[in-house]
Ligand SMILES: Cc1cc2nc3c(=O)[nH]c(=O)nc-3n(C[C@H](O)[C@H](O)[C@H](O)COP(=O)(O)OP(=O)(O)OC[C@H]3O[C@@H](n4cnc5c(N)ncnc54)[C@H](O)[C@@H]3O)c2cc1C
């Protein structure tokens with residue numbers, strides 16, 4: 001979406017939707033300019049451009065035992081997948097990871113349809129202290145799932161994929177590379193995958209976690225860090241001057 | 246034509262040629278011999294009555310002149326600026342042999358700009374069709390799609406254009422930079438097409454949001470696919486995923502569509518280092534190189550595997566690039582991009598070439614010289630070696646025949662494809678070509694669609 005004339009085009013996962021009412025729900029954490037702009041909107045405000053859904057839809061049918069791992073705001077992306085999987089009769093376990101208690105999201109909504117929800121926090125302020133991989137390790141030790149879904153920061157997806165690789169458990173990750181058009185036209189979202197170049201926006205967003213080059217993903221994800229900071233300062237300055245919300 | 250001084254213009258994104266004033270235009274128009282044979286008209290892919298509009302300029306009948314142009318060309322302010330006239334109308338101008346053809350492009354630009362400034366004098370009528378008219382869907386709002394839609398609307402059909410991006414224009418909006426084609430001109434020309442009754446739906450990717458079969462169910466009776474050449478090619482050499490490497494499409498989209506040259510006023514960033522290499526020598530490469538210069542690069546180099554003679558860019562644009570101080574490394578092929586531990590580009594490693602036998606395109610094939618490897622220090626590398634067809638839509642149409650490059654197989658005369666109600670034209674059929682060729686295809690398609698719907 002693009003919030004206003006000056007805004008970037010940025011991708012968000014559809015958290016929920018209601019085709020009859022014609023609504024789509026997104027969850028976002030106000031971190032950079034675009035997400036801050038989105039979070040500053042009030043009821044009745046409008047978003048300039050919305051396009052989607054894009055990319056390939058998730059297959060949630062006939063899988064069997066699935067463990068969904070959501071890290072940080074990625075949990076909001078794991079939610080619709082877990083929901084779809086449950087609806088289609090799969091056996092679903094969810095592991096939520098967050099830095100601290102305040103950043104744990106979607107737990108209640110997930111528990112509505114899923115009775116196996118584990119929560120970890122880095123600092124131990126809620127749930128189990130530690131990382132999602134600590135829980136995952138124990139779970140796959142006991143019983144091998146048919147599929148693991150991991151959605152969150154690159155480093156988390158990498159750790160999960162490395163853990164499941166050893167046990168040959170199929171693992172899908174959802175890649176959040178920097179995008180512009182989202183139509184396969186620019187190649188800015190490209191990722192190294194199994195020795196090839198793939199465009200996350202049209203070939204993905206889901207990829208086999210055992211074939212993704214996560215170091216490349218992390219590196220490319222940082223290519224505008226300085227500029228992102230500058231853009232944020234500029235926006236906050238404008239907010240202070242009352243030119244933006 | 247008068248132009249912005251190179252030293253000044255490399256610091257801004259304003260248009261480079263100033264365009265004729267009234268006196269200059271009338272003087273140039275007076276040079277036209279008004280030949281009976283009209284070779285220029287045959288040289289024009291959309292067959293503008295060139296002597297006619299030029300005569301009207303000479304006689305200061307400007308409203309008549311623009312009407313003549315617009316009878317066959319709905320994007321004249323664009324064409325006057327970006328058409329390769331030197332290969333078309335001006336190439337066959339009788340005065341070409343005497344050394345100086347009529348500057349037809351500049352006259353076309355003059356008369357379109359005159360109209361935009363004096364709009365109230367010209368009719369802008371809505372000729373939208375009634376509810377009963379057949380519905381036609383056009384996919385892609387580039388020059389091919391816009392032209393086809395405008396013509397079908399004039400014929401009385403109800404036309405909807407579906408455009409993937411948030412702005413119409415195709416390459417005119419996201420590819421060609423402001424200093425060559427000011428975006429307000431594209432907006433104005435598209436607005437006029439919309440005002441005449443064509444419906445435009447932006448942010449609408451056919452193949453994802455709806456498929457052709459869904460549109461059939463919605464009552465559309467014919468389809469024109471004009472989705473362009475929107476898939477960037479990479480070189481498949483080591484280092485292409487490094488942080489300072491852009492496809493020209495990404496680079497230009499950030500700059501033009503997202504206005505990264507106005508960062509941080511606009512949120513979309515772009516990184517341009519001190520030393521920039523652009524690989525390729527077409528219009529896309531020249532546009533990328535000249536944009537990089539304007540974004541603060543100290544040294545910009547075009548790296549091209551053949552020689553100056555084979556460069557596909559318009560001559561004007563090559564001259565402009567040279568005037569602006571862009572370096573040309575010819576007979577040079579990159580083999581690797583090297584980077585540092587943080588993933589930033591540091592060097593472009595190349596081989597020198599010599600020319601061999603002509604290849605299938607008739608141009609002499611570059612052959613690399615063994616042991617000629619050398620390095621150039623670089624911070625940014627922009628890859629402008631061409632674009633292919635974007636498969637997102639094509640994958641979703643069962644039975645649509647594609648050629649071996651993935652372009653739609655369509656009859657170039659009537660734009661028919663392997664599916665009866667689907668027509669196609671522009672870059673999606675021909676591969677990356679020109680604005681005017683795409684417009685020509687749009688015209689042919691409109692005629693064929695009319696015939697198809699009447700049969
Ligand atoms: C940087 C650059 C400079 C150029 N300079 C010149 C020049 O000086 N002179 C010249 O004559 N030519 C030039 N060209 C070439 C010229 O622009 C193209 O040949 C021409 O634009 C092709 O027109 P088109 O309508 O076929 O496609 P495009 O202009 O590519 O338009 C296609 C449109 O379709 C949309 N689309 C794609 N897929 C879908 C989908 N699934 N659903 C909905 N919409 C979709 C795209 O978003 C786009 O807007 C240049 C090209 C580039 C890239």
Ligand code: FES
Nearest residue numbers: 180182184187201
């Ligand atoms: S975002 Fe441009 S190709 Fe994926």
